Amino acid sequence: MPMPFYGAARTLLFQLDAELAHNATLAMLERAHGTPLARFWQQERIEDPVTLAGVSFPNRIGLAAGLDKDARAIAALESMGFGFAELGTVTPLAQPGNPRPRLFRLPAAQGIINRMGFNNEGLEAFCARVRAQRERWQAQAGSAAHMALGLNIGKNAATPIERAADDYLKGLAAVYPLADYIAINISSPNTKNLRDLQSEDALNALLATLAARKKELADEHARRVPLFLKIAPDLDDAGLQAIAAALLHHGIDGVIATNTTIARDAVKGLPHAEETGGLSGRPLRALSTSIIEKLRAALGADFPIIGAGGIFSTQDALEKIQAGANAVQIYTGFIYKGPALVPEIARALKEQAK
Template identity: 50%
Template sequence: MFYRLAQKVLFKTQAETAHNLAINGIRLTTGTPLSCFYRQHVPAAPVEFMGVTFPNPVGLAAGMDKDGECIDGFAAMGFGHVEVGTVTPRPQPGNEQPRAFRLKPARAIINRMGFNNKGVDNLVANIKASNPGKCVIGVNIGKNKDTPLEEGKNDYLICMDKVYEVAGYIAVNISSPNTPGLRQLQYGEMLDDLLSSLKQRQAELAKKYGRYVPVALKIAPDLSDEELKEVCDALLRNKLDGVIATNTTLSREGVEHLTEHSEAGGLSGAPLTQLSTEIIAKLYQHLGEELPILGVGGIASPQDAMDKVNVGAKMVQIYTGFIYEGPQLIKAITVAYKRAMRNK
């Protein structure tokens, strides 16, 4: 009830303004009596993923809490994990505003944020100051916009060096459509070079800190079947720990009738549901049980989540569906997942 009222107010403002108001509201009320408006008990439904135990299968996708300002607040909502970022080595403002647009009739969002964040050092400080309990913290890393693509690998290694100590897992974002040229890192020698370098650094850091932090690759939903197979081969060849599918799409199928469809950026929400599920199914055909899949894209109901689990995802993340449906979606998916696992 409270979320619906808050949503009505926030939806009267521009999308990014509403996002900032929500983040500030959660940050200021976490740990206070006012957190009762979003705090909820979600039943335990432990999931083993990439060697890490998650308290339940529902996570918050990257992009909502880029700077890790509200980790404890989102943990209080019942998320099994919170993926913060995308973070870059140096702070950057992102693309010019406006850069986020609601497509309410389609229950979707288009964004071209451009990795706006306060930098990796700020994020690490916020994670160290957090106390999320059993909720796992994932860190999504990227490269600065002004770093040449051929030097992009170095940005990912810088971020890995700095977040390794505080991360439950690390997600490598090479699939955002909003940083020029970034998606080229998904192909051929550049992908192999990046993955092999990350795995080598992971081994060095595991030895240094005495703990193994898994690394997953986040991919786009717009890959052809051949490109997807090549990505899978690279993941297996370089022994990555997992894959996150998918990021936002450049497709506008299903929203062509809406004025906002012409805005540049990645589309998320309901129009992405089927596409991301199809990508997960194809990934599972190539990877089987060798590499676990984290499903994300257009999840707005327990059925959406279970459709992804049924084709091969081990866990799921929500973002746009969370904006439209509220924290109750976390509990509803967890209950459905728990019931399905019990009936297997």
């Protein structure tokens, strides 16, 4: 995309309430894909294929979860050159999320605080959209490999935490036939007690259940879909070691590090810094990189790690790869910098791999 266009669009969008800007942009991407307007965000995809957990990714830059929670804009996102996109978090039933306002920009720190709380239209609508996109792709004969789709599942706010596994099992079964990989999100700070599922006993119980169900689904569908666990950055060393051990013990296929942080040290004193929720963007970068480094040490050389947190430049992406990530995702950097960041990072990672 011509960069001056996003510069102008961003100036406009940043005048609006953050959630309004988000919804308007997503609606435009959904509706204008395939029209002449789409030339403003269409970009060449840099081909740099990599296989992770048996899944082929056309390149190593992906969209992080939470931007396209209802799988509305898959085709438009693909046209920006992403190698993969993680859609969701989706919960079994539709739910409104937390009261507004719940999304705040911190431009001075290039951060975002959100407490959206998994607002989404539920599994049925989500799966229908992903299925329709898969059918459109299938109908395009002779086309190149499409971007990989990660489908990110969570639990409804109304489901008691003791019954969380029921919601993940529903999500797992529904998205299984449609996903290239499935992300298990137990790390959002915005659903009460969700992150308690990261504690050793709860995590072992949940992963045992999901791993067993995954085996059944692989037989049913005659297809193996890998599970990735998405974790928070706010974990001490003992907690992180316990998670690494659980991942290996239950044969989970990969990990996504990290979700947003509840820490505020990096933004103290700034407007909105004390809003409840998860902080993302530049203030998260170093923390998420350090988690990736520790995970790589604990998990060994071959375990798939997707890195996310404060990637705003090629340098930031390379930092995550050097820390041990095999691929990276962006969300906040994409909001601040625009789609041009996608091929820029893809190209740098391709160069670095040579």
